[in-house]
Structure formats: structure tokens, C-alpha cells
Amino acid sequence: MADSFVGLSPMLAEKARRLIDLLKGFGSCVVAFSGGLDSTVVAKAAQVALGNKALAVTGVSPSLAAMELDECRKLAQLIGIRHIVIETEELSNPAYQRNLGDRCYHCKSELFGKLGDWAARFGMAVVVDGSNKDDHGDHRPGLKAAKEKNVRSPLAECDFTKGEIRELAKYWGLPVWIKPASPCLSSRIAYGEEVTPERLMMVERAESFLREHGFTTLRVRYHRGDLARIEVPLEDLPRLMDNTLRQTLTQRFAEIGFKFVTVDLNGFRSGSLNNLLPAESLEIFSRPEGYVLAAVKGRE
Template sequence: MSELAAKRDELLGNLRGLEGCAVAFSAGVDSAVVAKAAQLALGQRAVAVTAVSPSLAEGELDEARRVAAEIGIRHLELATHEAARAEYVANGPDRCYHCKRELYTELGELCEKLDLGVVVNGVNADDAFDYRPGLQAATEHRVRSPLLECGIDKATVRQLAREWQLSVAEKLAAPCLASRLAYGEEVLPERLEMIDRAEQWLRAEGFPVVRVRYHRGDLARIEVPLDDLERLLEADRRQRVGERLREFGFRYITFDLEGFRSGSQNELLPVEQLRAFRS
């Protein structure tokens, strides 16, 4: 038996041991693989649930609906209310904890109502080494992480997605819009909309990997891979970018010369803070 087949069988066995489950489903490759495995292991006793809030980028809900239909799993949409939590809006370094606490509370209530057993998420083995305040919320709410429990890393997740012919097998990471805000800048719907509109426009301009980071004073810090930076900085394009982002509500537009880095807002956090939320 190949290593991939062994991991696949371990994952399916992990899920077959559950009475039922609700998969926290964003339609990213991690949660899609968990949803597919849950559908294979549990059939009708598994559902995929997508949280709907202002931090969900345009098009992501439609993507979740499409991928759930592709997998063949029942799909539910759950309006979450993290924006009603002052701790979340304040946008401290533990923002993700407060968001996930709200999500898992509401998912837990849904599980109880539908008699589904437990909530499962798409946290993989690589995530345990990253800055993930949401992992604490998962632990507190007894959320299961089948990929993590089976030692399945991101590369293996993508291999499983290819084996199961999931259309999101190569999908890039798409963290929530709130992750673009510098810590301490309040999470407000109008700011999330500014970020979303700017990123959608830049993708349409030919920059599929892009982050528009929001800093104090309505300042946009645009990150693209270094290979794309020269093209972004061409005089005509630079002018168009400035004009459009001002239309979206930004006052100052900057280009990060270090290029795209996942989680770059965490770079200013002290080491102790980073360690606090690593498992």
C-alpha cells in the first residue's frame, strides 16, 4: 500500500468512528478534502457548513455551494455574528480566536440541533507550526481536526484532492478579509468591502496572487509575488491602480517591495505572542 493510500484510509477510518459531523467548510482545499472524506465515510450523517459574514470575500460563498455539490455533501449556510463581539472588532493579535470561538459556538449548537455529533475542521499538520489563535478555540469547543490527527500535511492534502478529482486541488489559500487589516485597526464592514473590491479588481487585472493590506489612515499596502512586481509597477498600470483604489476608498497606495508573504501582518508581533498560540 502506498503512503498516500495509507493516509487516505487512516483519514476515512478516523471519520467512520464518528456518529456524524458538521464540517466547517470554506471550500478551500483543506476543508474540501475533509468534506469529501466525511461524505465517503459517513454519507448522510455528514454536512458541510459555510459561515457567512462580511469577512467572506465576494464569490467565496458561490464557490462553497459549487464545491459542496461537486462532492455530493449536504451544504448549509450559517450566518455568524463575530462582528457583534467587541474583542473581534478591536482586531488584536487574538482576533482569530474570537472569530473561531463564535463560529464553533454556533456550529456546536447546529450540531446539537441536527444530532450530528461533532464539529470537524480542515486544520492540517502544517498548521500546528503556524500562528493560529483559532486552534485554541477549537480545543475549547472540542472540535476535531481529522487531518491534524492523522498527520496529514498540506502536500498530502493536495494529493488526496487530486486523487478524488476535486476542482479545488490547486486552489490558492484565501484567508478571510479581516486578516488584511493591521492589528489594532478595527474590523469594520466598509473596510472589508474596500479590501475585497481592490483585490477583486487586481485579480481581474492579471494578478491572481495578491493581498491588499489595510493600515492606519486608509493606507493600502499591495503585495504580489516578486515575479509580478515589475509588471505591477509599470507607469501606466501604477497610475490606474492608484486611481481605482482611491475610488474604492483608500487614501494612500503603496507597493510592498518584498513581495507577497502569507501572514505578513504577523511580522511585527513579538516572539512571545507568536509562541502563545502555537500548539
């Protein structure tokens, strides 16, 4: 019997039914599965709609934290969807390494290209991702890559907002309904600074240290000169500045490879590195008519 989505608002229940129907209409699909809120809801919906005709695929590279891969495996098992892990090679692309405003375009182009190959290998009709209505108002060059690779975005096509996706995840009992956004490690590297495996490892180890000390919502941003900029919610700043923890933190960050450690007094802000991009590049990337690479001037 089809899920009637009792308990959801009438509008959200109707969107959920549309989502299931849309996925059923594909006949089969490969889900670009990162283990975040959006892709997990798509994976769950695909499993409900298509059963074994849905396949979740996670791309692994140095930009994916080890803990995120573990979460992907656990979530796929919880959902009951078939799941495989593949290696992606975006770090071998000089355009990705340069880390200008188009880094996500090159990452998604690599990922979606490989997912398309796997879809063909398994006889799947389409590749789907987790982008949603709210993503189209942010700096998202990866959306252009999705369009070029003919990737479908069921949540966006069914007009889901981020808040509605959280509600649906909670309804389905998915633990990610309260999970904060967790983009790839490369997103912590300031634009214009080269993305390298060594810098990604520095960020991952620094963030792991903070999690081990009880911080849950956080970012460690890498800036020029091996400088770490820590972002935590404002209410966590006093605990971060505790003298004992501060001394332990600075010692550990130095061991990791950071020469300087700073704390952002504005607190945690998702996407704060976008402030380093010229306004014209944000405008160009959001134009619906196509992708144009905007030059990002060197920054001191």
C-alpha cells in the same frame, strides 16, 4: 467497494484510509466548510465516509468575500455533500473588532459555537475542521477555540501535511488542489487597526480589481491611515508597475477609499502581518497548555 487509493504513495494511501475510517467512526459530523483546500478535502472525505450523515456548514459574515461563498456552493455540489450557509456575528464582538493577536480566536469561537448548535439540531455527533499538522507550527489562536468547543481535526489527527492534502485533493479531482490559501478578509487588516465592515469592503473591492486585471496570487493589506499595501509574487511586480495599470489602479483604489497605495517589494508572503506581533505573543499562542491573551502594544 472501499477506495484503495491506487496511485497514491503507500504512506499517503494509508493516511487516506485512516482518515476515512476515523470519520466513519464518528457516525455523523458537521464540517466547518470554508471552501479552502483543507476543509474541502475534509468535506469530501466526510461525504465518502458518511454520505448523508455528513453536513457541510459555511459561516458567512462581512469578512467572507462574496466570491468565496460562491466557490463553497459549487464545491459542495461537486462533492455531493449536504450544505447550508449560516450567519456568524464575530464583528459584533468588541474583542474581535479590536483586532489584536487573538482575533482568530474570537472568530473561531463564534463559528464553532454556532456549528455546535447546528450539530445538536441535526443530531450530528461531532464538528470537524480542516486544520492539519502544519498548522500547529504557525500563529493559530483559532486552534485553542477548536479545543474549547470540542471540535475534531481529522487531518491533523491522521498526520496530514499541507502537501499531502494537495495530493489527495488532486487524486479526488477537486479543483482546490491548486488553489492558493485564501484566509478571511479580516486577515488583511493590520493588527491593532479596528476591523469594520467598511474596511473589509475596501479590501474586497481592491483585491477584486487586481483579479479582474489578471493577478491571481495577491493580498491587499490595510494599514493605518487608509493605506493599502499590495503583495503580489515578485515575478508579477513589473506588470503591476506598468504605467497604464498603475494610473488606473491608483484611481480605482482612491475611489474605494484608500488614501495611499504602496507595493511591497518583498512580494507576496502569506501571513506577513504576523511580523507586527510581538514575539512573546506568538510564543504564548502556540503553548499547548492553554490560551493566554498577550497584550499587543500600540503601533505607529
